[in-house]
Amino acid sequence: MVSIYVGGEDKTAEIINWSIWSDKHEGLQLRYVEYYAQDEQVARAPVVSAFDLLYQEYDQSLARLNARLQPEDSRYKSEQIATQLLREALSDPSCQSLMWHGQVRLGQVASPTNPNLTERERAEAGVANPLSTEFCIELDSVLLIWS
Helix, strand or coil, rough: CCCEECCCCHHHHHCCCCCCCCCHHHHHHHHHHHHHCCCCCCCCCCCCCHHHHHHCCHHHHHHHHHHHCCCHHCCHHHHHHHHHHHHHHHHCHHHCCCEEEEEEHHHCCCCCCCCCHHHHHHHCCCCCCCEEEEEEEEEEEEEEECC
């Protein structure tokens, strides 16, 4: 839990009671803190996402990642970013039991005869259906799908 102090006074209880967390409510919480805090008490940190590389202007901290992207991974820069991040994350020795696969057809990961699937899901898993996932991560023969 994070405690929020404004002017030396603990305001956590007032803010934590705003139990619905959404962008709108987070914005209200931030404005509440900014309103009651003195300027020197508010520290702003930039939020940087690897996917900011999709824009013409992005934080220079992403320049090294941009240089490591491999265009042969995909024609889409978003998939190049995700592929590179997966490649780097899964290269850690602690992830040696994980494997990743790109562009896996749904028919390869979901059987159209699986009784747990709905009719629509069975149709989507059918062999003739060209739908695919962007990435699958495999752990001990269990597939986690990212689409």
